[in-house]
Amino acid sequence: MIDTGPRGGSPDDERREAIARDAALVRRAQGGDTSAFDVLVNAYMRQAFQMAYRVVGHREDAEDLVQESFLAAYQYLESFDVERPFGPWLNRIVMNRGANLRRARTRRQTEPETDTVSQAPSALDDSTRREEREQLQRALGTLNERQRLIVTLFEVDGRTSTEIGAMLELAPGTVRWHLHEARRVLRDALRRFHEDEP
Amino acid sequence: MTERLTDRGGPFDAGDPPRDAPLGALLREAVGTPPSDEVDWAGLASRIGIAIRASRPTPWWSYAERWQRRAVPLALAAGLIGALTIWSTPSPAPVEVATGAGAADAVSSVLAGGSSADAAGSFTRSIAGAADVGLGAPE
Numbered sequence: 001m002i003d004t005g006p007r008g009g010s011p012d013d014e015r016r017e018a019i020a021r022d023a024a025l026v027r028r029a030q031g032g033d034t035s036a037f038d039v040l041v042n043a044y045m046r047q048a049f050q051m052a053y054r055v056v057g058h059r060e061d062a063e064d065l066v067q068e069s070f071l072a073a074y075q076y077l078e079s080f081d082v083e084r085p086f087g088p089w090l091n092r093i094v095m096n097r098g099a100n101l102r103r104a105r106t107r108r109q110t111e112p113e114t115d116t117v118s119q120a121p122s123a124l125d126d127s128t129r130r131e132e133r134e135q136l137q138r139a140l141g142t143l144n145e146r147q148r149l150i151v152t153l154f155e156v157d158g159r160t161s162t163e164i165g166a167m168l169e170l171a172p173g174t175v176r177w178h179l180h181e182a183r184r185v186l187r188d189a190l191r192r193f194h195e196d197e198p
Numbered sequence: 199m200t201e202r203l204t205d206r207g208g209p210f211d212a213g214d215p216p217r218d219a220p221l222g223a224l225l226r227e228a229v230g231t232p233p234s235d236e237v238d239w240a241g242l243a244s245r246i247g248i249a250i251r252a253s254r255p256t257p258w259w260s261y262a263e264r265w266q267r268r269a270v271p272l273a274l275a276a277g278l279i280g281a282l283t284i285w286s287t288p289s290p291a292p293v294e295v296a297t298g299a300g301a302a303d304a305v306s307s308v309l310a311g312g313s314s315a316d317a318a319g320s321f322t323r324s325i326a327g328a329a330d331v332g333l334g335a336p337e
Contacts, residue, residue: 003282006273034251047233049242053232062232063242070246071253079246123224133200154214155222161214172213177216 015085015166023082029075037077041070044087047167051091054146054152055098065101069094088169099145132193139189143182150175151182 022043028036045066052062052069072093073080080089140148146168153159153167154175161172161179168175304321308314 032254034247034254037250038243038247041243041312043244045239045242046274050232054229055227059236064235066242067246071249074250081299108295132224133228136224140228150223152219156218156229156231158217158299175207178206178212183218183221183228189216190221 009160018087019083019085022086026077026080026082026086029074037074038172040086045070047087048090048094051149051167052096052098052156054149054157056102061101061105065094065098069097072097085166085169086168091167092169095149096143128193132190134190135193136186137184143185147178147182147185150178151185151186152178 013186022040025036025040029040048060048066048069052065056062056065069090071091080086143151149168150164154161155162159167161175164170164175165172170178301321301324303324304317307317309318
């Protein structure tokens, strides 16, 4: 195991600094300074893209969703509470708009990126594997947006509960609870494929 | 909070459950990995910037600014035409009105001890005379 060691400041200090920095930028943007909002865009678009991709599952759609979400954030900037962090607020916009987008688009998308498929282990034969994947997709569909996102960010992207909590403005304990629930649903759905496993 | 990197390829918090590798592999297959390398970040930021600037409400002074380029030369041209018109129009012959002098005479007369009725009569005559001059009436 590698210990990353102590960092510059405590996470709370870093969070406070980020909130203060973002608050200053938001106030300038509220006053009509669009260049201040550009700074926020550059700071948060990667995280927003990751979130958007996790919601819509398609690169171009995710880019469009990021753009729409920043535009919505700008239009509703007056309602933003500068005492709170900007990132989670933006992420909520991405999540809500992405969920609407996903519901509206009945079928254009979400075949996964093929490169990741090719890297997957292939111990099971193709049809069983396909069936298992379909079962997983169905089970994912039964989760609410937050749980789906949390289990994906944790299991696929390797995020910690603290990181996910910061992205969604949730306590790490709440993240872990959602994770537990999501895993339970998914494991139940996939149980029959693994009954013979030790 | 203790955060460490694991040999499973990601950090975890002390309170986090261990990652479920088989579930993670299946999920990765199902949902893919965000293709961040394929995104043109500068282009995306630029598109967002353009969309934001296009969405801003138009302030009232921008309408004035829009007209400024045309309004200034038009105003200058109108001013020049007006000045030329005034300059080229012949002015009417000056009319000499003697009322000022007549009034001064009447006041002087009263101050010198003359009767006010005489002064008024003299003033009336001077006005009438001036009016005759102004109307061009024959003497």
